[in-house]
Amino acid sequence: MFIRFACATSALALCSVASGPALAQSAQQATTIDDVVVTAARTALPRSAMPSTIEVINEAQIAQQAALGSSAVETVATLIPSFSPTRQKLSGAGETLRGRSPLFLVDGVPQSTPLRDDSRDGFTIDPFFIDRVEVIFGSNAIQGVGATGGVVNYVTAAPPVEGAGPGGRFQALTTVDDSRFGDSVGGKLAGIVGQDFGRFDLTVGAAREYRGAYYDGGDRRVGVDGAQGDLQDSISWSLFGKAGFDVSADRRIELMVNHFELEGDGDYVGVAGNRGTGLPTTSARGNAPGIQPSNDVTSAALSYTDTNVLGGTLRAQLFAHDYSGVFGGGTFGTFQDTAIAPAGTLFDQSANNSEKLGFKLDWQGDIAPVPGLSALVGADALRDTTWQGLVLTGRDWVPETRYESLAPFVQLNQRLLGGRLNLSGGLRYETVTLFVDDFRTLASYGGGQQVDGGEPGFNELLSNIGATFEVVPGLKAYGSFAQGFSMADVGRVLRGINIPGQDVDTFLDISPVITDNYEIGLEFSRGDLQASIAAFRSETAKGARLVLVGGVYEVAREATGIEGVEISARYTLSDTLRLGGGYAHLDGRSDTNGDGKVDQDLDGANISPDRLILWAESDLTDTLSLRLQAGRYFERTFDGQPAENDFEGYDLVDLIAVWRAGFGDISLGVQNLLDADYISYNSDTTRPTDNAAYFAGRGRTVTLGLTRRF
Template identity: 50%
Template sequence: MTAWTDGRTMRRIMAGASLAALMTAPALAQSGQSDLDQVVVTAARTALPVTALPLTVDIIDSETLSQQVAIGGSIVDAVSTLSPSFSPTRQKLSGAGESLRGRSPLYAINGIPQSTPIRDGSRDGFTVDPFFIDRIELIYGSNALQGIGATGGVVNQVTAGPPREDGTTGRALLQASADGGFQGDGTGGKAAALVAHRNGAFDATVGASYEARGAFYDAKDRRVGVDTTQGEIQDSKSWSLFGRFGWQFDDSLRLDIVANRFELKGDGDYLALAGNRLTGVPTSSVRGAVQGKPAANRAEMLSASLTDSDLWGGDFSAQLFFNRTRDTFGGDRGATFQDIRIAPIGTLLDQSSNRSRKLGARASYERALPFYQGLTTTVGLDAMTDKTEQSLLLTGRVWVPPTEFTSVAPFIQGNLALLDGKLRVAGGVRSENVELAVDDYVTLASYGSRSVAGGDPTFSATLFNGGVVAEPARGVRLYASYAEGYTVPDVGRILRAVNTNGVDVDDYLDISPVVSNNREIGAELKRGAFSATATYFWSSSKFGQLLVLNPATGVFDVQRQKVAIEGLELNLEARTPVEGLTLMGGYARLRGQTDSNGDGKVDLDLDGANISPDRVNLAAAYINGPWSARLQTQFYIKRDFNGPDPRNNFEGYNIVDAYVRYETGLGGLSLSVSNLLDEQYVSYSSDTANPTDNLRYFAGRGRVFTVGWDRRF
C-alpha cells in the first residue's frame, strides 16, 4: 500500500489508538447499555458474553433502533448512521456499493442469511420491517461465524422475542412524514401492530405493518431523481407480516417457529430527468408512468429453532430454515438487452428479475469441559443450498442461468479462561465444502450469444480464527484477533458477462471463492461515567472482488483482484453531570487499495463503489422521566482517490438529525427531523461513481419531518 502504511506511520497510529482507548467508547456505546458482562451476541454462535470474545461488536438496542428508524426510515439507515465504518446509504432500494469496513456485510434475520451472493441483487437490507426487530447485532470484520458472505461483518437482525408472562401484550405504531417544503406528493405514512399472547407452555406473536412513501425532495425543494432500474424507496408501498410461535417444553427446552413476509413495490409514478454533473445540477424526477413493471422486492422466510440450555450440561441449538426472495428490476432499452433477432437495435424494452431460494440447517452444541477447567468448546455443522437465477421478464430470456450453491461446513470453537477469567484464549476452525452446479447456457446477444459449457466446480477452504482477550484491570479490556471470512464472488454477474468462446464453468478461474482475513487489535475502557474503544484492523484477500463500471453497457462488472484494506475506529461515550444527558462520538478512517496490474502488489485506491469515506459521528442523548431526545451529526470527510477517475473524488458533507419523544401515559408522541439544517448534497454513491451518467447523479434528501405515536399494552 502507500506510504501511510510504513512502519513509522503504523507505530504512530498504534500509539494513537492506545492513547485514544483512554478517552473513547465501548462497542455498545450506541445502545446505552452499561453492563457488558451479561450481553450475549447470538450471531457469535456462543452463549458466552461479548466480553469473552476477541471481536469488535455493536448492539443497537430496541429504543435506539426505534429512534433511528423514525429518523431515517430503515434498518440500513440506522446501521449506517450509528456505525462510522459503514458507508453512507444510497437512499435507494439497492444497496450496491454499501459496505462495512470496505467489504460487503452479511445481513441476517435470527442468523438466517438474507444476502444472495450467487447473484447479488443488493436488496438484502430490505427483507423485514424494522417494527418487528428487537435489536441489531453488528460483528465487524471478515469472519465465518455465519458461513458464507460476511467479508465485511455481520448485521444480524434479532426479531421480537416471546412474551415473558401469561396474558396478552402488544404494541402499535402510527407515523406520518413530510418533506421540509410540505409538498403534496412528498408525504408518507406508516401503521404497524404486534400482538403477543402466552398461555402456559404455548405462546404466539403476530404482527402486520404497512407503509406508503411519497416522493423525496432535496434541500432546494427539487424532487430527487428516481432510479427506475435498480429500484426506489421513494414513491413506494410496502407491507409485511410476521409471526412467532413457541412451545416451552420445560425450563430449558424450547421450540420456536418464525415466519416473515416482506414486500416493497414502487408505484412507478415518476421518470428521471437528467441532471448535469458539470454544472452541479442533480438528477430530478417528473411525473410519468414507467415502462414495464416498477421495481420491487419480495422476501419470505420460515424457520424452526430448537434450543436446550441444559442438554448434558451444555447448550444445544438446531435450526431449519427456508428463505426465498424475488428482486424485480425496472425496465429499460439499454444496450445489454438488445437483440436484432427480436427487435431493431435500440427499441427492445426488457427488465430482469432475480429469484433465489435457500434451504438450510444449522446445529451446534456448547459446553464447558468437565475434565479441563475453564475450557468451553463449541462444535457444529451448517448445511445450505441456494438456487438463484436471473431471467428477463418481457422476452423470457435467461440472463443468469439457474445456479445452485451447496455448502456443508463443520466447525469447532474453543474458549479457554485463564487467571480466573482475566485472560482468555479463543480459536477455532471451519471447513467449507462448496459445490456450484450450472447448466449449459447461451449468453445474451449483447455479449455475443456465447455458448458456455456448464459444470459442477467444487471448492473447499479451511478457515481459521483465533484471538486473545485480557482484562488487566477493572474496566479495561484488551484484545487481538485473526479471523478469515468466506464468500463467492457475484457468480451471476460474472457468468452473464462471458463474451468469449470456449468457456467451461468447471475451470473458469473467475468464479473461485473469495477468502478474506481480518486482523485487529482493540482496547476498551469503562470507568465510571466514561467508556471508550479503539480498534485498528487490517483486511486482505489475494483474489478479491471489485466492482468496475463497464462504460459500454453502463453496468458494473466484477474484476478479481488482490485487495488490501486498513482502518482505525474510535468511539467515546460520557454521562454528564446533567441528569439523563449522555454525549457520544465516533471516528473511522479507512484506506483500501487493489492490484490493478496483476503484479501481486496493491497500487490503486479503492473508489467510492468499493469503500466508505472517513467519518466523524457526534451525538447527545437525553432520557429523563417521560422525555427522551437525541441530537446527532455525521461528518463525511472529503477524499481524493489516488488512481481512479478524478471526477469521482468525494466532496464531503455534513448531516444533522434530531429526535424528541414524550410519554403521555396513553402512548408516546414523537417528532424526528432528518437533515435538520436542510443541507444540500450529492449522495456518496453518486458523487464517487458513474462520472458521465447524468441520470444517476442523485442528491440526498433534504429536511424531513416525521411525527409518530406508539403505545405498548
C-alpha cells in the same frame, strides 16, 4: 506501517480513557454489551471474552431512529461510523462495512444473494419487528459465506413475558418534506401483539408503509433510480409471526416467519442532471414503463434448543429463504434481440431470484477434564438456487445456478487467570460445489453463445485465533486473526460470456474471496464512561473488486488491502445528559496491474469515506427527551481515478424529540435539520459521465409519530 499506526492509536486511546473520571453508573445509562448474548456470534461467552469489535443496537436506539422514518439499514449506517453512507435507494450497491460487504441475517437466516449479488439484502424486514441489531465487525466465517466485512444480524421480537397476559405496541408515523407538503407525504401503520399461554406463546404483527416523493436541500424532487429501484414513491407491507412451545424446562421449539414486500408506485420518471454544472438528477411526474421495481421476501426458521445435553446446550435450526427482486426496464443494448424485435426497440427488465434451504447444528459446553475450557462444535449446510430472468420475454440472463455447501467447525475458548485472560481459536472446513446446466447467453453477447454446464467446486479450511486480557478492572485489550470468505459474483461472469466453446468447469473461476482480518483493540468501561478503539487490516490475495465496464459493473479478481481505525466513546454527564460519538478512518488499495502490489486507491464503489459522528441525549423532564446527532463525511480523493470522482464531503444533523404522554409516546424527528444540499456519496464518486445517476441526498424532512404500548 499498519502495526506502527495501530500501536500509536492504541496508546493514544489508553491515555485518553485512563484520564477519564470513574463515576458511579447512571440509572439512565444503556445496558452494556456484556449484558447481552450476541446470538450472531453463536456462543454464550460474555462479551469480554470475544476478541473482536461488536456493537449491539438495542430496542431503544432502534425506536429513536424510527422516529426519523429510518429503515433498518439506515439505522445501522447512522450509528456505525465505518458503515458506508446509504444511497437512499432500494439498491445498496457500494454500501460496505469496513470497506467490504457485510452479511445480513434475520434471526440467523442469511438474506444475501452471493451467486448474483444485487445488493438488496438490507431491505428484507420492517424495522418495527426488530428488537436489536448485532453487528460483528471484520471478516469472519462464523455464519458461513458472505461476511467479508462483518455480520449484521437483525434479531426479531422476543417472546412475550411469561404470565404477563397479552401485550404489544402500535405505531403510526407520517413523514413530509419541510417545504413540499403535497406529493412528499408518506405514512406508516404497524402493530404487534403477543401472549404467553403457558407452555405455548405466540407473537404476530403487520406493517404497511407508503413513501412519498423525496426532495433535496434545494427543494428539487430527487431523481428516481428507474433501473435499480427506489425507496421514494413506493409501498411496502410486512407480516411477522413467531410461535414457541416449551417441550420441557430444558427444551424449546420456536418458529419464526417474516414476509416483506416493497414495490414502486411508478408515478415519476427520471430527468438527467448535469455533472458539469452541479445540477443533480431530478424527477418529473409520469408513468414509469413496465413492471415496477420490487423486493418480495419470505424467511422462515424452525429452531430447537436443549440446554441439557452432555452438560451443554444443543441448538438446531432449519431455515428457508425465498427472494425475488424485480429491476426497472428499458431498451438496453444487453436486452436486444433482432429475432424478437427490431434493434433498439425491445423493452425488457430482469428479476433476480434466490431460494435457500439450510440447517445449522451446534453444541456448546465445558470440557470437564480441562478447567476453564469450553467448546463449540457443529456443522452448517446450505443450498442456494439462484437465477436471473428477463420477465417480459421469458429469457434467462443468468442461468439457474445451485450452490451447495457443508461446513463442520470447532471453536475452543480457554479461560485463564480467573477469567482475566481468554484464549480462543477455531477451524471451519468449507466444502462447496456449484451446479450449472448447459445454457445459452443472450443474443447481445456475440450473437448468443452455447455454454456447456459443469460442477466446479472448492474446499477451504478457514481459521481464527484471538485473545482478550483484562489489564485492570474495566480495561480490556484484545487481538485477533480471522478469516472470512465469499463468492465472486458468478452470475455476472456467466451471463457475460461472449466467446464460443466455453465450458463452466474450465471457464468459471469460483475460487472464494478469502479475506484475512487482523485486529487489535482496547475497550474501557467504568462508571459513566465507555470508550473503545480498534485498528484493523483486511487483505485478500484474490478479491472481487467492482469495475465499471461500458456502463455496467463487472467483477475484477484482484488483490486488495484495507486498513483503518475506529474510535467510539459514551459518557453520562448527569442523570439527564448523555454524550457520545465515534470516528472511522479507512484506507483501501488494490492491485490493478497484477504486479503483486496493492498500489491504486479503491474507488467510491468499493470503500466508504472517513466519518465522525457526535450525539447528545437529554431528559429535559420526566416526560420529554431530546436527541441531537450529527455526522461529518470527510472529503476524499482517489489516486488513479478520474478527478470527477473526488468526494467533497458533507455534514448531516438530525433532531429527535419524544413526549411520553399518558396515551402513548409522541415523537418528532427532523432528518437533515440544516437542510444540507448535497450529492450522495455513491453518486459523487462513481459513474463520472453518467448524468442520469447523479443523485442528491434527501433534504430536511419531518416525521411525526405516535407509539402506544399495551
